[in-house]
Amino acid sequence: SSFLRQTYGQRIQNHTNPAAKLLLETMERKKTNLAVSVDVVKSKDFLAIIDAVGPFVCLVKTHIDILEDFDYSTIQRLQDLSVKHDFVIFEDRKFADIGNTVALQYSSGVHKIANWSHITNAHPVPGPSIISGLSSVGLPLGRGLLLLAEMSTRGALATGSYTEDAVRMARANRDFVIGFIAQRTMEGVGLQSHSVDNDDFLTLTPGVGLDSKGDAMGQQYRTPRQVILESGCDVIIVGRGIYGKDPSLVDEIKLQAQRYREAGWQAYQERISA
Numbered sequence: 111s112s113f114l115r116q117t118y119g120q121r122i123q124n125h126t127n128p129a130a131k132l133l134l135e136t137m138e139r140k141k142t143n144l145a146v147s148v149d150v151v152k153s154k155d156f157l158a159i160i161d162a163v164g165p166f167v168c169l170v171k172t173h174i175d176i177l178e179d180f181d182y183s184t185i186q187r188l189q190d191l192s193v194k195h196d197f198v199i200f201e202d203r204k205f206a207d208i209g210n211t212v213a214l215q216y217s218s219g220v221h222k223i224a225n226w227s228h229i230t231n232a233h234p235v236p237g238p239s240i241i242s243g244l245s246s247v248g249l250p251l252g253r254g255l256l257l258l259a260e261m262s263t264r265g266a267l268a269t270g271s272y273t274e275d276a277v278r279m280a281r282a283n284r285d286f287v288i289g290f291i292a293q294r295t296m297e298g299v300g301l302q303s304h305s306v307d308n309d310d311f312l313t314l315t316p317g318v319g320l321d322s323k324g325d326a327m328g329q330q331y332r333t334p335r336q337v338i339l340e341s342g343c344d345v346i347i348v349g350r351g352i353y354g355k356d357p358s359l360v361d362e363i364k365l366q367a368q369r370y371r372e373a374g375w376q377a378y379q380e381r382i383s384a
C-alpha cells in the first residue's frame with residue numbers, strides 16, 4: 111500500500127535518519143508542508159524574510175553562497191530563528207563532484223554547511239561515490255541528503271533512466287538519503303516488482319507558484335494542489351511566489367506564506383482522506 115495515504119506523523123516510523131524524522135515531526139506539529147526558499151543577497155533581508163515566514167513553514171531552504179555580505183554570524187542568527195520558529199534548515203548546495211571533493215565542500219570552506227544544515231542535496235551524476243563522500247561527513251552529525259531525481263526547468267536532462275538510477279542509488283543508501291528533489295513521488299519508480307519493504311522517501315518539490323506559470327529563465331510553476339494531490343509530493347518549496355520582488359514588504363510576505371501554507375495543507379488533507 112502507498113505511503114501517500116499515511117499522515118506525515120504516521121510516516122515518522124518509516125524513517126531512521128534523524129533529519130527525516132525531524133522534518134516529518136515538524137510538519138505534523140506545525141501542520142504545514144510549506145518550505146520557503148530565501149534567495150536574496152543581503153543578510154538583513156535574508157533574516158527578515160525568515161523571521162516573517164517562520165511560523166508558517168516546516169523548512170527554510172537557503173543558497174548561502176549568494177549572500178554578498180556573508181559572515182558566519184548570519185548562521186548563528188539562522189539557527190536562533192530555527193529554534194524560535196521550529197523549522198528545519200536545508201542548504202540547497204546541489205553537490206555534483208567526486209566523493210573527496212564534496213566531503214571537503216560540505217565540511218569546510220567559509221560556509222561549513224554540515225555544521226548547521228540538517229539537510230542538503232546532491233546531483234546523482236557522479237554515481238554512488240557522491241553519497242559515500244557526503245555521508246562520511248553528514249551521517250555522524252545526523253544529517254540527511256536529498257538526491258535531485260528531476261528538475262523543474264524546461265528541457266531538464268534528469269528524466270527517464272537517469273531518474274530511475276537516482277532512485278536506485280537512494281534505495282541502496284537509506285541511512286543517509288532521505289528523499290528526492292523531484293516533480294512527483296518516486297515511490298515504485300524503477301522497480302521491476304514491488305520488492306522493497308520500505309519505499310518511503312520524502313519528496314520536496316520546487317517550481318511552485320499560485321500566480322505565475324514560470325519565469326524568463328526556464329523555471330516552470332505548478333500549484334500546490336497539482337504538486338501534493340496529483341503528483342504525490344510531500345513538501346512544496348516556494349521562493350519568489352512568497353517574497354516577491356520587494357523583501358521589505360514583511361506583511362505581504364506573511365500573507366503569502368499563510369496562503370501557500372493553506373493551499374499545501376488543504377491538498378495534503380484531500381490526499382490522505384481520498
Ligand code: S5P
Pocket residue numbers: 147149173202260261262263291316317318329347348349350351
Ligand atoms: O529543480 C529544481 C530544483 C531546485 S532545488 N528547481 C528549482 O527551482 N530549485 C530551487 O528552488 C532553485 O534553486 C530556487 O532556489 C528555488 C525555486 O525558487 P522560485 O523563486 O522559482 O520559487
